[in-house]
Amino acid sequence: MNRSGKAVIVLLILLAAASISLSGVIYYNLEKEKSQTNNLSVEISDIESEKARLEEKIDEQKTELSKVYARLEQNEKKFKKLTFSIDEEKRKSQEVVSESASLRKDLADTKTAKVDLERKITQNQEELDSFKLEIAQLKKVKDVLQAKLKELTGDFDVELGKIVIGPEDASSKSSPRIDATKKKSAASNLEGKILVVNKEYDFAVINLGARDGVSVGDMLSIYHKGNYVGDIVIERVDEMMSSANFLSSNTKEKVKEGDKVVYRSS
Incomplete structure (x- = not known):
C-alpha cells in the first residue's frame, strides 16, 4: 500500500471518530431536551392538581354562600315580621324585644359572612385564573420544547446516516471543529x-x-x-x-x- 493510500485510510478513521463523537453530543442534547420536557410535564401536573383543589374549594364556598343567602332571606322575613309586630304592639313583652335584637345581630352577622364569602370567592377565582394562565404559558413552552426535541431526533438520525467510509468522501469532508x-x-x-x-x-x-x-x-x-x-x-x-x-x-x-x-x- 503506498503512502497516499495510508493517508486516506487515516483520514477516514479520523472522520468516523469525529462523526461518532458528534453523534454522542447530539444524543446528550436529546436526553437533556427530554428531561426538560418531563420536568415541565410534572410542573403542569402539579399546577393542574392545585387548580382542581381550588375549583373544589370554590364549589364548597358557593354552596355555603347559597345557604347564607337562604338564611339571610329567612332572617329578613322574620325581621320584617317582628318590626311590624313591634310597631303595632310597642308594649309587647321584653322577650319579643330581645328576640328582635338577637335577630338584628344574626342578620348583621349573616350579611358580614356573605360579604366575607363573596370576597374569598373573588380571591380564589383570581388565583384560579392566574393558574390557568400559567398552565397555558407552560404548555406553550412545552410544545416548543417538544418540537425542538423532534427536530433534534431528526438531526440525530441524519448525522448517524453520514458515517460512511469511502474514498470518494475523503477529499470533500473537513474536521467539524470550529474555532x-x-x-x-x-x-x-x-x-x-x-x-x-x-x-x-x-x-x-x-x-x-x-x-x-x-x-x-x-x-x-x-x-x-x-x-x-x-x-x-x-x-x-x-x-x-x-x-x-x-x-x-x-x-x-x-x-x-x-x-x-x-x-x-x-
Missing part, C-alpha cells in the same frame, strides 16, 4: 425568531443557542414585519435556544411570536 472566535463572529450575522413570549415574567425564548455562538449578555434587536420593535439581552443559553429579557416594558407589549431577531449593530 470559538470564528463562531462568535458568525453569530453577529445570524438571524433568528421569537419562539415564546412570556409577558408575565418579562422574557422571550429565541431559536438561537450556544451552537449558533450566542452568549449570555449578547444584545439583539427585534423586528416585526420589517419594523424595529426593541432590544433584548440574553440571560440564559442552551444548546439550541436561549431566553432573553426585554430592555423595556414597551418592547414587551409590542413583540409577537415569530418576530425576527438579529444581533444589534454596535
